[in-house]
Structures are given as structure tokens and as C-alpha cells.
Amino acid sequence: MPGSQAGQSPFKESEHGVPVGLRLPGVSLSHDGRPLFTGLDVRIEAGVTTCILGASGVGKSSLLRILAGLIAADNGVEAVGDHGAPLTGQCAYMDQRDSLLPWLDVLANVSLGNRLRRRPLNQERARKLLAEVGLAGRERDLPQTLSGGMRQRTALARTLMEDKPIVLMDEPFASVDSITRHRLQALSARLLTGRTVVLVTHDPLEALRLGHRIHVMSGHPATLDTALSPPGLPPRDPTDDALRQSYGELLARLAQESTNGAGQ
Amino acid sequence: MKAALRWFISFAGLVAAWWLVVILTGVEPFILPSPLLVVLKLIERWDYIFENAITTTIEILLGLLLGTVIGCFSALMVGHFRPARRWLMPMLVVSQAFPVFALAPILVLWLGYDMASKVAMATLIIFFPVTASFLDGLRRTEPGWVDLAATMTAGQSHARLRILWYIRIPAALPALGSGLRIAAATAPIGAIVGEWVGGSGGLGFAMLHANARMQVDLMFAALFVLACITLALYFTVDALVRRALPWSPDSALSVE
Numbered sequence: 001m002p003g004s005q006a007g008q009s010p011f012k013e014s015e016h017g018v019p020v021g022l023r024l025p026g027v028s029l030s031h032d033g034r035p036l037f038t039g040l041d042v043r044i045e046a047g048v049t050t051c052i053l054g055a056s057g058v059g060k061s062s063l064l065r066i067l068a069g070l071i072a073a074d075n076g077v078e079a080v081g082d083h084g085a086p087l088t089g090q091c092a093y094m095d096q097r098d099s100l101l102p103w104l105d106v107l108a109n110v111s112l113g114n115r116l117r118r119r120p121l122n123q124e125r126a127r128k129l130l131a132e133v134g135l136a137g138r139e140r141d142l143p144q145t146l147s148g149g150m151r152q153r154t155a156l157a158r159t160l161m162e163d164k165p166i167v168l169m170d171e172p173f174a175s176v177d178s179i180t181r182h183r184l185q186a187l188s189a190r191l192l193t194g195r196t197v198v199l200v201t202h203d204p205l206e207a208l209r210l211g212h213r214i215h216v217m218s219g220h221p222a223t224l225d226t227a228l229s230p231p232g233l234p235p236r237d238p239t240d241d242a243l244r245q246s247y248g249e250l251l252a253r254l255a256q257e258s259t260n261g262a263g264q
Numbered sequence: 265m266k267a268a269l270r271w272f273i274s275f276a277g278l279v280a281a282w283w284l285v286v287i288l289t290g291v292e293p294f295i296l297p298s299p300l301l302v303v304l305k306l307i308e309r310w311d312y313i314f315e316n317a318i319t320t321t322i323e324i325l326l327g328l329l330l331g332t333v334i335g336c337f338s339a340l341m342v343g344h345f346r347p348a349r350r351w352l353m354p355m356l357v358v359s360q361a362f363p364v365f366a367l368a369p370i371l372v373l374w375l376g377y378d379m380a381s382k383v384a385m386a387t388l389i390i391f392f393p394v395t396a397s398f399l400d401g402l403r404r405t406e407p408g409w410v411d412l413a414a415t416m417t418a419g420q421s422h423a424r425l426r427i428l429w430y431i432r433i434p435a436a437l438p439a440l441g442s443g444l445r446i447a448a449a450t451a452p453i454g455a456i457v458g459e460w461v462g463g464s465g466g467l468g469f470a471m472l473h474a475n476a477r478m479q480v481d482l483m484f485a486a487l488f489v490l491a492c493i494t495l496a497l498y499f500t501v502d503a504l505v506r507r508a509l510p511w512s513p514d515s516a517l518s519v520e
Contacts, residue, residue: 065411088418091415091418101409103434116416116430117416118426144511
């Protein structure tokens with residue numbers, strides 16, 4: 001189990017090992033009797049960031065929650081790794097709620113996973129990660145004394161502390177202001193390099209900034225289109241010309257999908 | 265300091281109103297004694313009142329302790345084990361259908377005239393608010409925290425128990441705190457009712473005794489001491505809860 005031998009080398013950047021891709025073959029889910037997706041095939045490439053872009057209510061969060069094992073698909077399909085092995089315990093999950101526990105200080109929040117698994121807390125690594133996200137010196141503060149951006153950075157440090165090969169993010173920066181979001185995107189792109197990241201978002205710019213691969217999810221029941229791979233490496237500069245071109249293409253795809261959806 | 269002043273003014277206002285009523289209506293002292301008479305009686309019979317106050321305080325504290333322990337235990341049972349929820353929950357509700365006052369004579373019959381029956385009364389009266397509020401807290405854990413903990417413990421043994429211990433119980437402590445505040449304020453009722461129905465000591469017994477002999481001033485003196493005990497208990501519990509949970513926004517709410 002990668003990452004579980006905490007304490008053996010606290011200063012190594014990462015212990016997650018070889019990147020793992022994942023598959024979700026033919027997954028079906030309905031909500032209130034309305035199918036969100038039926039027989040949807042999902043393939044996520046190892047070691048890169050895949051963004052799933054879609055309108056609210058299309059089922060992208062539900063898809064991510066199935067990947068995370070938080071909800072079960074109607075047909076019982078579970079996410080498996082490249083080689084067909086189950087992914088249990090290999091995913092870290094982060095969403096727009098920072099979900100910091102108010103009774104634990106920042107440091108204890110970051111090492112929550114080890115606490116829950118009764119592993120050595122490895123606070124050296126937690127401190128190092130907090131320094132990486134710019135929160136050195138705030139280790140002993142309670143979450144309610146932090147700003148929204150700081151809370152989300154703490155959540156990012158906690159996600160990295162998990163040191164899982166797969167990171168699942170559900171609109172992770174949706175609740176912070178745009179400047180903070182811009183900085184957080186750069187920070188997370190840097191810190192998550194080399195991991196398999198699935199990031200769900202409704203913001204085309206965020207997808208373009210962070211995704212190696214971008215899928216548009218749309219329709220009822222929803223489908224995923226073939227991935228768009230914008231040129232350059234994340235985090236991309238939003239003022240870049242190539243990115244603007246991709247933005248146009250992405251908007252065209254989204255618009256096309258929505259007219260298709262309206263026609264049905 | 266300001267808060268203390270407010271308390272003092274409220275208290276003085278109440279005493280003044282009481283005195284005014286006594287003077288204006290010319291009511292007989294054995295119906296409503298003046299505050300002065302009550303204070304004089306309190307000083308005169310201090311030994312007697314103090315001795316009974318100790319008895320009542322011990323009953324209240326024991327009841328509070330037992331009720332809290334049993335209440336927390338049953339809330340954890342109902343909150344964590346699904347079968348327990350199905351079987352215990354209806355019983356909890358039904359148990360509240362029996363008024364504690366109606367049970368008092370039976371408890372005295374079973375447990376005797378001394379302290380045990382009063383402690384049982386106090387326990388019974390506070391057990392439900394403690395259970396209900398703690399259970400409420402256990403059920404309302406922030407969904408994001410549970411999701412997070414579930415992904416962190418995926419594939420681990422005893423994951424549910426660990427989430428209970430590290431997430432759901434701490435998250436429920438503010439709710440338990442409000443339950444304990446209610447418990448502190450209502451536990452004296454249980455002890456006093458127990459003493460009324462059958463006892464040989466305690467403030468409830470002293471009041472009943474004084475009432476039968478038309479010593480209304482003594483009754484009021486005992487009542488005053490009882491109120492002081494209840495208030496002291498409430499504020500102690502309140503302070504302890506706030507101190508234990510500095511992170512909880514609830515802590516800012518209660519009486520300052």
C-alpha cells in the first residue's frame with residue numbers, strides 16, 4: 001500500500017510511487033429516477049491531470065464520488081486501476097468545502113489521515129507541506145482564525161499529506177475569490193505534478209489552466225467527449241494566445257453540447 | 265464587571281418588588297413573608313438549612329453524573345448501531361411518556377427513603393435531554409467531514425468506529441454541551457420531587473416540613489438556597505463546557 005510506510009523518509013518529496021491510471025467501465029447512476037449516466041466508460045490517464053468540465057447538475061460530482069468510493073453506482077461498477085486491481089485506499093479526495101475540523105489545529109488537520117488510520121503522525125512532513133503552501137508559523141492556529149484561501153491551502157496540504165497516487169478534486173477552488181483561486185491553481189499544479197489527478201469543474205478557464213486532458217461532460221444521460229489536450233504544460237498562463245484558442249474550442253464544444261441537449 | 269452589575273440590579277429589583285407587594289397588600293407573614301424575615305430566618309436556621317442543602321447537592325451531583333454517563337452511553341448506542349436505533353429509540357420515547365412525578369412514589373417504594381431514590385429521580389429527569397441532544401449532535405455531522413474521513417479510511421478495518429471516535433463524537437460535543445446545560449438546570453427538580461414524596465433530609469424535605477408547620481419564611485429561605493445551588497451548578501457547567509470547547513461557536517452564545 002503506497003504511502004502507508006509513513007515515517008521511513010519524511011523528507012522525500014513523495015512516496016506515492018508509480019503513477020496509477022484508472023478506469024470505470026460502463027458505469028450507470030440515476031438520481032430521483034432520472035438517469036445521470038448509463039453505461040458511461042471513463043478512462044483516466046496515469047500521472048497527468050484530467051479535468052472534467054460540465055454544467056451544474058450534469059453528474060460530474062457524482063461521477064467523482066463514485067471514483068472516490070463515496071457512493072455506489074447503480075450497477076455496482078467500481079473504479080479499478082490500470083491493471084484491473086481495485087483502487088481502495090489509493091485516492092485522496094478534496095472538494096470546495098475545506099472540511100477542516102474546527103477542534104484541531106492546522107497541523108493536526110493536515111495529519112488527520114494518519115490519525116484516522118492510527119499511523120505515526122509524521123508531523124515533520126506535515127510541517128514541510130504547510131511551509132510549501134505558505135502556512136509556516138500557523139501550525140498551532142485553529143481553522144476559524146484563517147481566511148478562506150488559507151483554509152483551502154490547509155486542505156491542499158492535507159490532501160498532499162495523504163500521499164496517494166490518485167487525487168480526486170471536486171471544484172476545489174470554487175469557494176475562494178478569483179485572485180486567491182489563481183494562486184491556488186498555480187500552487188496545486190506545482191505540488192500535484194506527477195500524480196494522477198481528476199479535477200471536476202464548471203469553469204473552462206480553470207480546466208485550461210490545470211488540465212493535461214479536458215473532457216466535456218454533458219447531456220441527459222451524460223456522456224464524455226474525447227479529451228482535448230491543450231498545448232503547453234499546466235499551470236498555463238490565462239493570457240497566452242494558444243490558451244485563448246483552446247478556450248474558444250472548449251466553449252464551442254460546451255455550446256454544441258448544450259444545443260444538442262436542448263434538442264433532445 | 266458590567267454583567268455582575270446587571271445581575272445585581274435585576275436581583276435587587278426583584279427583592280424590591282417583593283417587598284413592595286408585602287407592604288402595599290399588608291399580606292400576613294405566614295402567606296408571604298417580607299424579604300427581611302426570610303433573611304433573618306436564613307441566618308437563624310442556617311445550620312439546619314446548610315445540612316439539608318448538602319444532602320440535596322450531593323443528590324443533584326450524583327444524579328447529574330449518572331444521568332450524563334447513561335445519556336451519553338445510550339446516545340452512542342443509538343447513534344452508532346443500527347439495530348440499537350430500531351429497538352432503543354422507541355423505548356427512549358416511551359420512557360418520556362411516564363411523568364417523573366408519577367414515578368417518584370414507586371422509586372421511593374423500591375429504593376427506600378434515603379438518597380438512592382432521589383439520585384434515581386435526578387438521573388431519570390436529566391437522562392433524556394442529555395441523550396437527545398448528544399444524539400442530535402451525532403447525527404448532524406458535517407457531511408464533508410464524513411466524506412473526507414471515509415476516503416481517508418477506505419479499506420481500513422474498524423473505519424466506522426474510528427470515524428465515530430475522531431470525527432462524529434468531537435463534532436457532537438457542542439450539542440452535548442447544550443444538553444448538559446439543560447441537565448444542570450433541571451437535575452434539582454428530580455432531587456426535590458424525590459424528597460417531597462418521601463425523605464428524611466434535603467431542601468425539598470425541609471420545605472415540605474416547614475410548609476406543614478406554616479413556617480413560610482423558612483420555606484422561602486430554603487427555596488432561596490436551592491435557587492443559589494441551581495444557579496451555581498448551571499454556571500459551573502456552562503463555564504466548563506465553554507472552556508472545554510473553545511472552538512465551538514455555541515460557546516459564545518450562552519448567558520454571559
